[in-house]
Amino acid sequence: MKTNPGTAFITGASAGIGKAFARRLASEGYNLILHGRREPQLNSLCEELHSQHGITAEYVIAELSNPIDLHALEERMRTIPDLTLLVNNAGFGTIQSFENEDIGRLDAMIQTHITAPARLMHAVLPRMLDRRQGAIINVSSVAGFLVSPGSLYCATKAALTNLSESLDLQVRDKGVRVQAFCPGFTRSEFHQRMGVDTSGDFFKNFMSAEQVVDASLRALKRGKVVCIPGLRYKLAVLAPRFLPKKVIYGLGYVYRRIRGQSDGV
């Protein structure tokens, strides 16, 4: 008989990568608490996963850039006795150049990509450490290894990757693991939400959300701290280590000229 893997909490589970995590973890027998902002999507996903896998699936609505919502989420997490996995996945990109972007949206990006994961980890770690059991996956990005003109997105993801590695160093010998999960281009609602036309050939080469989630969970089992799915993205993150900064800046600039101002990955 399969052992009960416990409860997983996933932020941004109403779409894309978060939804793929939810489906995969439900199939492995996890009970789920799914976070997002769109109730109909979360409600139907919970019903689907409960009826297909017999697990319990609840949802919680919260705007992560709202400190009151975030505080309520932290309190909720402290009350889950068997929380074994936290997936900090929620995130978004922007389309405008830095100086033209709404400052509230930029601030929300910092809250969503850095403050929320940090606070949620702070809420769950004491209990995980007491039980000497648990894992955290922070959905960062290949973008965190790169620079792109005016991109706060790259900067927030660099911070999240760094924080994940630093925390893993602190907790790994205490039975808990933290993964910096850094996908490249992945099919989801991410690019449409920025108003990017995703019908072109460029988008056909994206990895699927299921593929990247599979890579993350395999890497977690192997104890890998930084997970970068796909050979081309593994090679892309090596470039900044070996090429001179001048070349990297040039590539970042050319990339933005070709792809437009939107956050890539």
Ligand SMILES: NC(=O)c1ccc[n+]([C@@H]2O[C@H](COP(=O)([O-])OP(=O)(O)OC[C@H]3O[C@@H](n4cnc5c(N)ncnc54)[C@H](OP(=O)(O)O)[C@@H]3O)[C@@H](O)[C@H]2O)c1
């Ligand atoms: N797609 C890519 O190419 C790619 C590549 C590398 C990394 N990533 C990262 O992967 C993660 C998931 O993105 P995705 O591609 O799956 O995008 P997605 O399909 O647009 O899903 C984003 C999820 O995050 C939630 N969310 C976004 N901002 C939020 C906020 N301020 N407060 C609460 N919830 C919020 C959304 O909730 P609602 O829909 O309910 O509003 C949704 O569930 C993000 O962190 C992204 O940076 C994506």
